[in-house]
Amino acid sequence: MDRVVLNHVTYRYPIAEENALNDVSLRIKEGEFCSIIGANGSGKTTLCNVIRGFIPKFYQGDLEGQVLINGRDIAQVELGSLATEVGFVFQNPFTQISGIANTVYEELAFGLENMGVEPDVIRRRVEDVLRLTKTEAFRDRNPYQLSGGQQQRIALAAILIMEQDIMVIDEPTSQLDPQSTDDVFEVIKLMKDMGRTIVLVEHKMEQIARYSDHIIVLDQGRVVLEGTPREVITNPDCAKYHTRLPQCTNIGLGLKKRGVDLGELPITTDEAVGQICTYMGR
Ligand SMILES: Nc1ncnc2c1ncn2[C@@H]1O[C@H](COP(=O)(O)OP(=O)(O)OP(=O)(O)O)[C@@H](O)[C@H]1O
Ligand SMILES: [Mg+2]
Structure with missing residues (x-):
């Protein structure tokens, strides 16, 4: 089943001169891990806002085309009902914090309390999520007094706990160091x-x-x-769109230019190591 379908979606913000999205058609299948890449201003956050119904429910402007979430046209769905199906992490984690909770623990419990979940179930789910996202150390801290990176982890924890089917996550690692970035990807993989x-x-x-x-x-x-x-990264056009290739792919390309052909271009470090070992007969 397709969780998200866009058919010829074009959108322009109210006072903007250009379309932020132009004739976008795409499908995202159930259980799929789909990444959106592109330069600053290419429309990634706008696309996220379409998928979670904020366009056109909050943002005015001209929206053309059709958006289906779990098979339903969002034009016919209430935002409240969509919120039970789509979880969202904002690009700026600061804006995600409720402002109501005094501690991270309360912050995580907040969404479930709103849904009328039993206190025992809330406690268990908060404990689970604190453990899974490695945020136990912050449980009694004020969410506003955390660093940007710590806030990003709490924002992720706060949607993990809600159990929606579709997770829309906008640049969750922009403020994170390499180790925390890996941790966040592990959490996202867990969601998958x-x-x-x-x-x-x-x-x-x-x-x-x-x-x-x-x-x-x-x-x-x-x-x-x-x-x-593999299709996208090894496509020679990929680099044109202000996207960076993985370092190992660049190394593969550099070696190829010098006549060292490893076979297929590597897109992950593990692949590159395997190919270099094979090339060297090890
Ligand atoms: N609220 C708004 N009103 C008017 N124009 C907007 C608004 N938000 C975004 N835009 C414009 O829409 C286009 C797409 O912006 P969007 O934020 O979706 O890009 P992005 O790919 O998420 O960029 P970034 O990588 O910087 O986060 C840009 O030209 C931007 O200036
Ligand atoms: Mg953005």
Whole structure:
């Protein structure tokens, strides 16, 4: 089943002169890990806002085309009902914090309390999520007094706990150091392993190549390239759209130029190591 379908979606913000999205058609299947990449201003966050119904429910402007979430046209769905199906992590984690809770623990419990979940169940789920996201150390801290990176982890924990089917995650690692970035990808992978559908906006190509099932490249509001990580990353056009290739792919390209052909271009470090070993007869 397709969780997210866009048919010829074009959108322009109220006072903007250009379309933020231009004739975008795409499908994201149940359980798929789909990454959206592209330059600053290419329309990634706008696309996220379409998928979670904020366009056109909050943002005015002209929206053309059709958006189906779990098979239902969002034009006919209430935002409240959509919120039980789509979880969202904002690009800026600071804006995600409720402002109501005094501690991270309360922050995580907040969404479930609103849904009228039993206190025992809330306690168990908060404990589970604190453990899974390695945020136990912050449980009694005020969410506003955390660093940007710590807030990003709490924002992820706060949607993990809600158990929606579709997770839309906009640049969750922008403020994170390498170790925390890996931790966040592990949490997102965990969400995928739980059967959730992931729509991730990211720039970190190493991790995108390793974890995604599907990549969509946006340029000036258009889908210009899509496919498996291998199809997209090894497409010579990929680098044109202000996307960086994984380092190992660049190394593969550099070696090829010098006449060293490893076979297929590597897109992950593990692949590169395997190919170099084979090449060297080890
Ligand atoms: N609220 C808004 N009103 C008017 N124009 C907007 C608004 N938000 C975004 N835009 C414009 O829409 C286009 C797409 O913006 P969007 O935020 O979706 O890009 P993005 O790919 O997420 O960029 P970034 O990588 O910087 O986060 C840009 O040209 C931007 O200036
Ligand atoms: Mg953005």
